[in-house]
Amino acid sequence: MTAPEVPANQLVERILATHVNERFVKVAESLTPRLNEWIEHPLEAITFEPDPSTYFGCRARHKHTIDELKSLQWGRGDEFILDFGSHRAGYLSFHLSAEGLNVDAPVRLKLTFGEVPYDVTEELHPCNTWISTSWLPDETINIDWLPSDVDMPRRYSFRYVRVQVIDTSPKFKVLFSNIRVRAVSAVSPTQAVEPANLDDELWTKMDEVSMRTLRDCMQSVLEDGPRRDRRLWSGDLRLQALTNYCTFKDYSLVKRCLYLFAALPREDGSLPACLFEKPKLTPATDYIVTYEALYGVIVYDYACASGDLETAEDLWETVLNSMKMALSHVSPEGKFSSEGPGWKFLDWAEGLDTNAGMHGTTIFCCKAINKLAAMLGKNEPYTDIVAKMTAKAVDFFDEKQQVFVSGPSNQVSWASQAWMALAGALPPATCKKALLNAMASETSIKPLTPYLFHYVAEALAVSGAEKECLELMRHYWGGMLRAGADTFWECFDPKNSRASPYGDCHNNSYCHAWSCTPSYLLRSVLRDYLREGAESRKAAVV
């Protein structure tokens, strides 16, 4: 995700210096993965033709086999679209040769890397976005001498490549051969993953697409998206890590990311929401109260999954410091208030009030850290605060509507219900009812991002609404699949293929870490439920 301009109340925080923990930097460096590289070739050259029945309003049509392409000649204004069949992050290369009287001029090509059809069927410029248009995935290159091997030096994230021949010369045309991508990931494409044994085509496909999404985000860190922002955000990290534990089980990369964050505390101990590896390790200026509070949860999840208590012990002080900012918003009576400095991100949904959601988040995080303390043989640090805040949760509960409400206007949102449920703020049955009530309401604030959709889905599952969780997944992530997703997206509005938090969907990321959790939900959270279902269906057949 790309953070909006820093609000005035956050600017004061910039005067806090970062104290780089060099020991933690060294640990993180020692865990830098050697990326797997593998070569893949496009499957065919295609064109898109209009089809109003599809999500993107178009449908791919075969134009040329890659074998045919080798002998086709292209000149000024010609273009074609390569389809690699599915998504990858990597480096494009090809051999460019010429046919004609003489190669008497340079060749100018425009290459546009597409994750979805719009990227390659529409002009990307001008782009009506409030974030940087430098993210747009197109390159114009000039090649002086032919034949030539062309290696694109930047990593791109794509399924499609639109190749436009801006010009050759009247004396020659160009031919493309040996087109390939050197795909990269911390995870090998051949890595064995335990079969999910999902008794359903949709869940099997959803699991596959989740894993591909995660794989292409797993680089030298767990990136939020290989197209944009190509870097480590702690909120995304948690969801990637959970999915990773039940698929690729790359504990080392998660550990590296935990140390990278821990290496960059400010003088008050707080951790950035995001960091930059290159050209040197630097914290982003984004400090998100929510994401920071989740740091301890990520360490707890990691310790549970990997059994590596030594790391958890080493990061314990960092964990405690990372709760300070969230806890500074809690009144002596134990009620969270979103007033005060710091960005409380729960979702990009417009106008979302975060008081109730943050109250739930804070309880949730404190409980996880308490459990981590128990694993490490320490005193649980937040017993009192959890008790107080849990007791105060009823303050957010509207008995009449049977939902949690938030803020001065008693806003009803999915976010509030999800986080209160995950916190176990009220009994599961009450939380389930609250979730279903909010979801049934026309006026409640719905999620915009898969990040919050995940937490809603998980909240449903842990509150006994497994059926509704699967229904939500079928509708939401299943909707992306029906729209043609090869990897899950940064945002998805089933009714609007142009929805974007950034003003222009051309700047969306369509392989986005926080969207990869169906594998985690299916393989872990819903595992027993799905098995029982399968068994009872089998029993019924017998």
Next chain:
Amino acid sequence: MTAPEVPANQLVERILATHVNERFVKVAESLTPRLNEWIEHPLEAITFEPDPSTYFGCRARHKHTIDELKSLQWGRGDEFILDFGSHRAGYLSFHLSAEGLNVDAPVRLKLTFGEVPYDVTEELHPCNTWISTSWLPDETINIDWLPSDVDMPRRYSFRYVRVQVIDTSPKFKVLFSNIRVRAVSAVSPTQAVEPANLDDELWTKMDEVSMRTLRDCMQSVLEDGPRRDRRLWSGDLRLQALTNYCTFKDYSLVKRCLYLFAALPREDGSLPACLFEKPKLTPATDYIVTYEALYGVIVYDYACASGDLETAEDLWETVLNSMKMALSHVSPEGKFSSEGPGWKFLDWAEGLDTNAGMHGTTIFCCKAINKLAAMLGKNEPYTDIVAKMTAKAVDFFDEKQQVFVSGPSNQVSWASQAWMALAGALPPATCKKALLNAMASETSIKPLTPYLFHYVAEALAVSGAEKECLELMRHYWGGMLRAGADTFWECFDPKNSRASPYGDCHNNSYCHAWSCTPSYLLRSVLRDYLREGAESRKAAVV
């Protein structure tokens, strides 16, 4: 120059195979120059403001010193123009750093390399040209990590660089420092050149600009233009070589070029008008009767200037073969006819009839080769044909108008007069009169290119019209200087700054070899005349 599409009557020639002379290739390779490289910095950042009194309708205004530039920050949509003070061919580099909260996105820059103001004051695309738009000197680049040293990998030819920041991000802006060009040439910028002792500011400036033009064209071969076509044409080579002999005296580079052409004869012995060094030595499909016939003249000029008769001897057979195509157009009675295959280039002027001009050219070339034979102690091969053709020259002379006429409609052109004069087809006084008559005529076909302007100027000088030659130079090359030229141009229309042989002046070359001859005219052809003038002026003062 860029040749037009191959006419149908030339296509048949393509079946003739090239027989690469490997020995000649080796000699040429052994003469490959080690290019001089030197660093230069821009003088200032400028802007252009409208000024209808100037040739390009604008005037440079100082904006920032380069020292100021270092601390200026640039974001989306910002731009500036660098002025390097004069022209060079080379590689741009700079250091790009950032100021702001975070460098949270790539930077996209557009760099446009300008030889003249239009290149950097106007949008180059779309370009209404019949040659390749890939020649246009702009690059769009994306830089992922800042700070970064940016080295542009392609050589460009420029005085100005327009730097457009397409985007940074709302969180940071960029700064430019250590901007420099690694200029390259076979000639060192510090190479001592004999002073021309020109007793006039205009001639001194014209000599300087000629030499800079030549220097920037002197690369691994004598290029026609470092912006376009960046390669060796024999017609351009002759004029460069002549200018080189009275300035830089780099005989080795001329010798290399002579061997490169000699290495690429077709099976009938004919030589290409142009060749490509990269990626491997290849003849262009352009075979120009005129340029080929001049090959022997270039060898003759070279032998006279360098004294290297061994090379002339080695190339003797090549020289004889290179006349075959021109001589095949001469009737048994000794009259040249432009009918028949092959392109007879004398100038880009529209509708120019080449019969008379080619008649003169052929005599001129045969005479030079006869003189070369004499130097080598050989029998003069073209005594008969020179006698016959000289006698036939009167057939082209219109006694009434006192001009040479050409073709079925008795066209009067500067080209016909120039080449007949250079050939010595009629006595110098007649030729002088013919030249001045054609130049005075409203309806005669005027030259479009400096290539023909050179031969007109030289024809005037050798026919006793030195004063008119200087007048022409003052008007024509002096006109480029008044228009702001740092190097002389591929074409120049004093009345139309948008004139172009290619449909769009953005595709013109403004540092063009065939335009560099004022140094040769001033230092060699007109040398005695200018000295006498200076002496008689001195005598008058005394």
